[in-house]
Every structure is written in C-alpha cells, then in structure tokens.
Amino acid sequence: MFRTDLNKLPDAAEVLRAAGLRITAPRRAILEELAHDKTHPTAVELYERLLPNHPGMAFATVYNTLNALSRAGYVSPLTLGGATRFDPITEPHDHLVCRRCGSIEDLAPVASGEPAPASVGGFAIDRVERVFRGVCASCQREPDVDPSGTR
Amino acid sequence: MFRTDLNKLPDAAEVLRAAGLRITAPRRAILEELAHDKTHPTAVELYERLLPNHPGMAFATVYNTLNALSRAGYVSPLTLGGATRFDPITEPHDHLVCRRCGSIEDLAPVASGEPAPASVGGFAIDRVERVFRGVCASCQREPDVDPSGTR
DNA sequence: TTTTATGCAAATTTTTTGCATGTCA
C-alpha cells in the first residue's frame, strides 16, 4: 500500500483481484478512501466520509468489505480500545497511541533489535503487533486535564 | 498481582484501598474472581461466573468496577478483537493469541532485547503492549480448517 | 447463468449511562 508517486496509487482493482474479491464500484471507493486516510478510521468513520460522494452506499457494504480485505490480508484491523480501526498498510509496523487525544501514529518498521520469536513453547508465531502508549507532543503542551486518569 | 503462596493472595481490600475505591462486597468478589482466572475474561464472562454465588449482582457493577480498576492501574484491559478482556496482572508482559481457537496465553516478561524507547519524536511513551499472533500448539495438531483464513 | 455483492432492515453484542436506594467512611 506504499506509493512513491501520486500517479501510481496502489490500484484498488488489483488489490481486490489479489484478494479474490469481485471488483465493484463501492469496494474501489472504500479501498481508495482508506488508502488516502492517515487516521486509521473505524468502519463508521469511513462510511460517513464516503456517503456524501456515494449516496446509497450501505454501511454493511463498508463493514463487509473491510472484513473481507482484512481476512485476505490486504488491510490490517487495529484493536486499540473502542471501535476497530483499519490500517491500509499491511507491512509490519508499530503504533503510537496518545492516551489524551486518542490520536494514532504509524511508527516506521521499528529498528527493532530482537527479531520476533518464531515460536514459543510450541506456539507458532507469525505476527507481532506493538502498541506504544503515551502522550503525543501536541498534548504535552496542553495544560493538564483530568488527573483522575480517566480515559 | 503476583503471588508466591496460595495463602498470600493479593488482598482485594488492599487493592481497592490503593485504587482509591471503596471496599465493598461486590468489588472484592470481582477482584478475587479475576485474580483466580487465567483466561482473561470479558466483563460479561466474569459477571456470569459471579452471578451464581452472588445473586442480584448487577452487570453494571462488574463493568464499572473493572473500568475503575483499569483507570487506577490495578487491572489491565486487553483489546485483542472482540470484547475487551481483563488481565489481573499489571506487570508488563506480552500475550500470545491463537488465531484458531482464540486462546490467550501470558508470555513471561519477555527477555526483550531492546528496551522500549521512552520517546519518539516528542511522543512520550510510558507503556508498551505486544501481541504475538499465531497458532497454539494444540491447534497445530488439529486437522486444517477453513483455509480461507476467516478468523 | 451462476456466483457473489449491494442496499436495506433488523438483530446481536458490547459498552455506557441515569437514577432511586443503600452502604461505606
């Protein structure tokens, strides 16, 4: 899902084909919207963004498409608390989550010292997800709020 | 939340006191049930386990108590997909999640080579969560199912 | 023309809140 040139966006049709899914207008729209979105939107958020330009599109279609793409490995679901978010980048990378504002940033394929173990006591590991939680630069500048730690 | 001797279970009352919460019978029961549970139960699961011995207990109480304890840092919420699960262990440790059966195993404070970065581009990191996904030993013995990758 | 997807609606599941009453400190 990377791109080096605006004229060479990953072709939605190709992704769908590779995923073994039929190429339809709604799916292309969903995939393209997600590819341009850096905020790791939820299914509902994506749906709301698409609706204005795609009257009649059903939420179930967005939902089903995201799930199908996730299962096929062409989109990564992020479960960080709250509704499931979707990441168009499938290459392994970590995430920074701000506990104040909830913003999510991609963290470049961390120059991780240790390679993830491939197996632990018979458990075959094929994927590692890391979530770094803390406070983003922007929120650190804000005056302290709600010391109760709520949220 | 560790214990080296069964006679020295972490005292629920002490935990509640430390968390700044009032000590009540329902909360003690919730905390004790969770402390003994190795399955990382959801709020609903915990509630169902408690109900038989605590008639009249309200789900909202379980739910609110778990959230209060989470905010205070005496219980760790796990968002691995599906409903939020709760882990009585607050010491940092990783999790192994089987994509076949959904089982969750604690992974001893991994002898992680690199220490988690404390800061990345102004983002102050204070917590790292790692999820290792794969197939558990037990499921590897099962005949292959659903090659579509669903789930 | 056979299979799969869409739109629409409804059902589930999960999370959250309001409020009167009861309890802890």
Place this chain on the structure above:
DNA sequence: TGACATGCAAAAAATTTGCATAAAA
C-alpha cells in the same frame, strides 16, 4: 451525614446477519 456504590433498566455504540435485487465473471 455526605459521598460513593449498587441494582435495575434503558440507551447508545459497534458488530453481525438475512434476504431480495442487482451486478460481476
């Protein structure tokens, strides 16, 4: 007492499914 928690109920949010029609292969 006064603040906080419980139980009960209902609401809100998020996820999932059924089905008739429409479109893709």
